[in-house]
Amino acid sequence: MNVSPSEAEEALASIQAMMTKTRRAISSSGAYIFLIIWGIIWLLGFLGSQFLSPVITGYAWAVLDTLGGILSAVFGIRMGRGVRSSSSFLSGKRIGSFWLLNFLYCIAVVAVSWPTGGKQMAMYIILFVMIGWIAMSLLLSFASIWPGLIITVLALVGFFLLPGIFYMWMAVLGGGGMIALGLYIRSRW
């Protein structure tokens, strides 16, 4: 079989393009969409917390979180529909159970310690979400641990050192950072 160098180059480019398309569409790197969704929610929610009244902010967070949950479920189901494996069903159930328990533990801690203000409440939620992120990273993709640790440190810095602009800080660095990371993963893969 004879293949010219230009044909070989074309074939390799076609292979590379197909692998990239597949990763984006159906492999685990499709998870970038969750980072973008939750980055936008954090960006809008924390900007609201910075500039709007606590009552309006409470409703805004409820709407945004519900929307985020629905979008995550829709994208998660769509991503999982095209590909199946012997281990994915069990892993999916365990991951779902973990996040549900993490959420319930967060509610329990908030109920026991009853935070004195919105910032403290936000920090509890951020810390529990980041614990979940790090646990998932340890299980699924070790490299993802670093963004989780960085966001945790940034949140703590904002909470203790920059209380006046804490929400803005979290909107730009937390939400914006998640969007940027999502876009970076999408372009890199």
Added chain:
Amino acid sequence: MADLNETIHQPVRLRTMAALVTLKPDEEVDFTTLRSLLGVTDGNLGAHLRKLEEAGYIAVNKIFVERKPRTFVAATADGRKVFAEHVVALESILKSK
């Protein structure tokens, strides 16, 4: 030097194998998803999958999900090995340019 594989080199089959080897070894993709990834018709993809299956490079698994028939496709260990060798052969042609 690794040999070029004539069965795999055909453009649709090459892209099919590229998509399948991107998945983890225990994963399989359904026919509809694969078809939309490749942008080909049902008949075209079906014909190329048969050739790859006959060569032992892919495994086709027909099952019922919620009472509907679904076809899942995965690269076999042999298919992954042959595809990797084909890529090496293509790269060596480029290097010898």
